[in-house]
Amino acid sequence: MNTKRGLLPGAHFLNGDIACAEGAVAAGCRFFAGYPITPATEIAEHLSERMPEFGGIYVQMEDEIASMAAVIGASYSGLKSMTATSGPGFSLMQENIGLAVMTETPCVIVDIMRGGPSTGQPTLPSQQDVMQARWGSHGDYEIIALSPCSVQEMFTLTVEAFNLAEMYRVPVMLMGDEIVGHMWEKVLIPSADRLSIVNRKKPKVSPEEYLPFKPDADLVPPMACFGEGYHFHATGLTHNEHGYPQTQSAETQFKLVHRLCDKILKNVDKIIKVEETMLDDAEVVVFAYGIVARSALSAVRKARAEGIKAGLLRPITLWPFPEKQVAKMAKQAKAFVVPEMNCGQLVHEVERWTKETPVTFLSKFGEEPHTPLEILEAIRRSR
Amino acid sequence: MDKEILEHPLSKYLRTDMMPNIWCPGCGNGIVLNCFVHALDELKADLNKLVVISGIGCIGRTAGYTNTDSFHTTHGRSIAFATGVKLANPELDIVIVSGDGDLFAIGGNHFIHAARRNIGLKVICVNNFNYGMTGGQLGPTTPLDAVTTTSPYGNSEHPFNLVHLAAASGAIYVARWTTLHVRRLTQSIKKMMQKEGFCFIEVISPCPEVFGRRNKLKSGMDMMEMFKKVAVVESFSDPARADITPDKIVVGEFVDIEKMSYEKLFHEKIAQINERAMEKVS
Numbered sequence: 001m002n003t004k005r006g007l008l009p010g011a012h013f014l015n016g017d018i019a020c021a022e023g024a025v026a027a028g029c030r031f032f033a034g035y036p037i038t039p040a041t042e043i044a045e046h047l048s049e050r051m052p053e054f055g056g057i058y059v060q061m062e063d064e065i066a067s068m069a070a071v072i073g074a075s076y077s078g079l080k081s082m083t084a085t086s087g088p089g090f091s092l093m094q095e096n097i098g099l100a101v102m103t104e105t106p107c108v109i110v111d112i113m114r115g116g117p118s119t120g121q122p123t124l125p126s127q128q129d130v131m132q133a134r135w136g137s138h139g140d141y142e143i144i145a146l147s148p149c150s151v152q153e154m155f156t157l158t159v160e161a162f163n164l165a166e167m168y169r170v171p172v173m174l175m176g177d178e179i180v181g182h183m184w185e186k187v188l189i190p191s192a193d194r195l196s197i198v199n200r201k202k203p204k205v206s207p208e209e210y211l212p213f214k215p216d217a218d219l220v221p222p223m224a225c226f227g228e229g230y231h232f233h234a235t236g237l238t239h240n241e242h243g244y245p246q247t248q249s250a251e252t253q254f255k256l257v258h259r260l261c262d263k264i265l266k267n268v269d270k271i272i273k274v275e276e277t278m279l280d281d282a283e284v285v286v287f288a289y290g291i292v293a294r295s296a297l298s299a300v301r302k303a304r305a306e307g308i309k310a311g312l313l314r315p316i317t318l319w320p321f322p323e324k325q326v327a328k329m330a331k332q333a334k335a336f337v338v339p340e341m342n343c344g345q346l347v348h349e350v351e352r353w354t355k356e357t358p359v360t361f362l363s364k365f366g367e368e369p370h371t372p373l374e375i376l377e378a379i380r381r382s383r
Numbered sequence: 384m385d386k387e388i389l390e391h392p393l394s395k396y397l398r399t400d401m402m403p404n405i406w407c408p409g410c411g412n413g414i415v416l417n418c419f420v421h422a423l424d425e426l427k428a429d430l431n432k433l434v435v436i437s438g439i440g441c442i443g444r445t446a447g448y449t450n451t452d453s454f455h456t457t458h459g460r461s462i463a464f465a466t467g468v469k470l471a472n473p474e475l476d477i478v479i480v481s482g483d484g485d486l487f488a489i490g491g492n493h494f495i496h497a498a499r500r501n502i503g504l505k506v507i508c509v510n511n512f513n514y515g516m517t518g519g520q521l522g523p524t525t526p527l528d529a530v531t532t533t534s535p536y537g538n539s540e541h542p543f544n545l546v547h548l549a550a551a552s553g554a555i556y557v558a559r560w561t562t563l564h565v566r567r568l569t570q571s572i573k574k575m576m577q578k579e580g581f582c583f584i585e586v587i588s589p590c591p592e593v594f595g596r597r598n599k600l601k602s603g604m605d606m607m608e609m610f611k612k613v614a615v616v617e618s619f620s621d622p623a624r625a626d627i628t629p630d631k632i633v634v635g636e637f638v639d640i641e642k643m644s645y646e647k648l649f650h651e652k653i654a655q656i657n658e659r660a661m662e663k664v665s
Contacts, residue, residue, distance in 0.1 A: 030471075031467065031470070031471050033466075033467060052652065052653045052656040052657065053656060053657065053660040054657065054660065055653055055657050056653075057470050057471060057649075057653075059466065059467075059470055061463065061466070061496075062463075062492050062493065062496040063492065065460065065463065066460070066463035066466070066492075066493055066496070067463075069456065069457070069460040069463035069464040069466075069467065069493075070463055070464065070466045070467030070470075071467060072456075072464060072467065073454075073463075073464040073465060073466065073467025073468035073469075073471070074467035074468065074470065074471035075467075076454065076467075076468060077467065077468045077471030077472040077475070078471065078472065079471045081467070081471075095457055096457055096460060098457075099456065099457050099460075103454075226434045226452040226454075226468060226472065226475055227431065227432060227434070227452065227472055227474065227475050228431075229431045230452065231430065231431075231450055231451055231452055231453075232452060232453075233398070233446065233447050233452075233453045233454070233455070234453075234454050234455070235446075235447065235454070235455035236455060236456065236457055237455065242400075244398075244400075244401060244447065245444075245447065245455075
């Protein structure tokens with residue numbers, strides 16, 4: 001299948017959900033399984049129209065549990081696969097996200113965050129699922145989660161999410177919020193030759209020699225798919241390099257879980273991306289992500305105009321957490337300001353790495369994100 | 384004297400390095416696996432095109448024992464997983480082998496929707512009337528009044544009639560056998576493998592260790608004797624009347640019809656849209 005087909009290079013006026021769908025198309029995604037849910041439905045609607053134009057599959061499953069299972073199945077059939085949802089659906093997907101981690105399935109999960117808990121506020125934004133992205137499934141594991149702050153990033157980070165998923169054989173989560181999902185902005189879609197696309201490593205050995213969970217030096221095993229003649233087995237049980245269950249072996253469990261974590265943790269320098277704005281001499285660091293970072297940027301500029309040395313540290317990668325970047329700024333800055341649309345989630349991660357540097361947390365949720373003035377006021381107070 | 388090592392003619396279908404299996408003495412799972420590999424052999428099935436998928440439970444280990452591409456999913460999700468596999472690569476032949484609890488309690492919703500869509504999945508449900516792996520709890524097929532570890536005073540829940548459920552949900556092939564009916568079961572699996580669409584075979588199977596011994600059927604042989612006594616072949620009788628009672632287990636084929644499969648309908652549509660899109664480009 002020609003993965004370059006379907007790409008629409010040029011300037012477009014899109015909302016974030018549609019930009020995400022086009023990002024999936026550009027990344028070579030050829031399978032979407034999902035269940036309608038506000039505020040992520042437009043991703044499904046758009047892909048149901050677009051996918052068949054170049055031979056891709058859109059399937060609407062009976063629930064989000066099934067959607068996540070089908071995504072894993074399609075990825076093992078060799079297609080780049082994704083689903084998109086919001087809080088309640090994200091909760092239902094968690095068990096099979098664990099299966100994707102355990103069976104090292106490349107796949108992308110988009111969560112357009114709305115207000116929770118439970119059915120909460122279907123049409124309003126939040127950042128209440130960022131800890132769930134990290135810890136939602138049971139057991140110890142590492143995933144990758146990205147945070148877009150614009151419609152353009154809904155496109156580019158969806159492409160990036162697929163690349164990371166394919167590179168590390170791990171579920172990658174795109175943690176948007178209702179505003180970046182529904183807001184309309186200009187999006188530039190690059191031509192195919194300017195898009196960097198990563199595809200999973202394939203086995204270089206014969207089926208007789210192939211061990212489906214034997215990693216290369218980068219800790220990632222090459223991936224055979226169904227129907228390619230490798231006759232491999234995969235299971236959610238603790239397994240050895242053959243993929244065979246070894247549920248009573250402490251050694252197998254220890255080795256497997258550590259490798260699943262280490263293939264991410266040992267590559268954090270390659271994975272983690274942050275945007276640093278006016279941080280060179282910053283005394284007050286605002287740590288903000290998603291739509292809140294847009295307000296924070298405005299607040300930082302206003303603070304500079306007032307003579308306050310403020311800067312913005314915007315994590316594009318939420319997980320693995322950019323702890324080095326926070327720790328580095330904590331040595332230089334006098335204070336941190338962390339605005340989030342929740343009761344305090346990533347702020348606790350920030351506090352783990354700022355040590356003695358005081359952190360002001362700004363909680364706001366239920367309707368709109370923080371205004372620049374609200375963040376500016378916190379900057380003024382904390383200098 | 385060197386002994387000549389003979390290989391069993393069917394061992395190529397099995398991952399012999401996974402043996403011995405985990406199943407108890409008297410369990411019917413081995414009989415089902417045996418019928419399945421015999422069916423594959425008689426069909427000369429292309430093992431490179433076959434994917435065996437299971438959920439969780441004793442019979443769920445089948446995927447690991449068959450020497451094909453295989454996947455052991457989360458509890459109840461084998462059909463949902465397989466839906467992704469089949470749509471992404473319709474050339475693959477997919478057989479799901481799983482238990483009654485896995486497919487009809489936790490996974491019941493996926494079953495009815497896959498049958499409704501008529502996606503080309505071949506489902507073998509080994510029904511042992513309880514949750515064997517966790518030690519014998521009641522499930523959606525446990526007969527009324529049966530004693531299990533979680534119905535110590537006898538079961539008060541009405542069980543599913545699985546062949547009725549499958550037929551009503553839209554399956555194009557529905558059969559029920561017991562592990563006593565090995566030849567008919569093998570023929571049924573062969574027939575199912577050659578059909579296009581959603582197919583279902585229920586196999587009533589003994590679980591002496593954790594079900595039988597609490598219900599006056601102490602050994603696998605006792606349960607097989609019971610099957611012999613109460614099983615009645617009534618092929619193409621009304622699935623709604625194929626209840627399982629202490630006096631009668633209706634077995635046979637119940638549905639054998641043709642209906643366009645979901646993947647065929649879907650991929651034909653994609654081909655048309657694709658063609659139109661290509662015309663637009665050129």
